[in-house]
Amino acid sequence: MRVAPLDAHDSMTVYESDLPGVGKKHEIDLGDGTRLVVVTHNTGKREVFRRADADADAEKLFELGDDLARTVGTVLEGAYFQPVRSAGMETVLGGDTLLEWFAVPDGATLADTTLREAGVRERTGASVIAVEHGEEVTGNPHPEDEVHAGDTVVVVGTRQQVDAFEAAFLRADGAAGEGGGADHSADGDATDPDSDADA
């Protein structure tokens, strides 16, 4: 009955052991001392247990047939919905401020405009602090610098501001702000009730 760590990167360790005549057992360390125990029967049935601490008896949470287990596994894997935007990465700077990277898709409101024309800071409160164009990175871009589809923009702001930026400028269909409550026009006129005077 070998117990082998399958995956030792970060703090996540999955232990696998044989259960002769039954199937296999995988134990996943949840990091707080509890373990998730998945028993995969030779018949395909999965039983999922939770063990509160090293000494506790495993408590059965649920069991699934083979097909259902695969479907649930696919959902957990994020095949249908990725909570972390695949085009963006974010870093929390502290407090509510984050730094986020966005790819600019074809047809986005931000494509082929300058930062001033788009009115990024006025309309969303977020600031573009760098533009990546292929190998070339423009740090602290000038308001007259142009952004093109395929560029990556690095944005700083609160969660709300960054979300507003994404909604206003990165929709591929150009239907910025639709359904988002705020009415942003594509040419960047200051129709936003929250916007102050031009910078």
Added chain:
Amino acid sequence: MAAENGLLALGVLFGVVAAAGAVGRRTGVPAVPLYVLGGVVVGPYVAGAAGLPYVSDSETVTVLAEVGVVLLLFFLGLEFSLDRLLAARRRLSAAAGVDLLVNFPLGVALGLLFGWGPVGAFLLGGVVYVSSSAVITKSLVDLGWIADPEAEPVLGTLVAEDLVVAVYLALASALVLGGDPASAAVRVGVALAFLVVVAALAQFGARPLARALDGSDEDLVLRTMALALVVAGLALAVGASEGVAGFFVGVGVGATPLHDRVAETLAPVRDAVAAVFFAWVGLRTDPALVVAVAGPLAVAAVVTGPAKVLSGAVGGRLYDLPRRRSLRTGLALVARGEFSLVIAALAAASPDPRVAATLPAFAVGYVLVMALAGTLAMSEAARIERLLGVGAD
């Protein structure tokens, strides 16, 4: 009067084991002893004695029961992996060694004490030694212990026992026929040589075997059955154990990539014929004989039950488990079942009347008691832990 019609006899027998299985599921009693009891009830000694139509251990039923033994051992071999055994050999061989060195000699000693002669004692050693994979695995799953650390020493010990049983059955089936030491030695030699050949083929012939067996599910079932039964039949013809031959065929198939498919497609066949085997054991059991060995039975239960708990607990400690988990390892290993009955069936062929008449009846009684005791020990584990002062807080 006996049902002379083989078809009817089999139909009734399947009906009885089906009913016994349903009772087992409802009450939580393990299926193996219930199948045996079902056989006893519809057999000549109960239904027959009451003047009712009964099922006899006719040739039809017997052949199917033999197929049951072959497939039981085939599956044992299928799950058996030398690599797995070697990978865990340090802890496992220690735990399995304790299991063997405590329980087998204890059974032999009891056999000598009961005056059953050396062969009888050797057989009793086996009956007492082998825990029941079928009963124990089911309890582990039903109670959720399968997800706890004790599952590993328990299942590991069962796997090691399986290997010992294969060797043991090879010896026992040659010894049980008796005769003068010289012819017995020849028989043992021939039997072992045959099995060595089968084992060698199983170990090194994985690739051609896989090619020969592979096909649709239907092909796979039919070809595997043909292989297992032909090899088992040849074993019988040269005086080797058909069950052990089945074991090594299982080992061979287990080493091929077809392992999982064979297990899946053949399991229902195994379940059906194994149930017939257990019921067949019941058909041949005279309850009066079981009652007649009640004394030895009580002694054996009282001595060998705690001995298994102890040896299992030591095994758990060898797996670095805490005291409570070690105790649970021991409790889990108490149940005896299918292989004690296989040994009993073997004993029935002995020319020694002490062995042929007494031991099978004893084994049936012993399995009934120990399968229930083992299942109970597991479901009442929390109470037993508290009683022994190792309970969880």
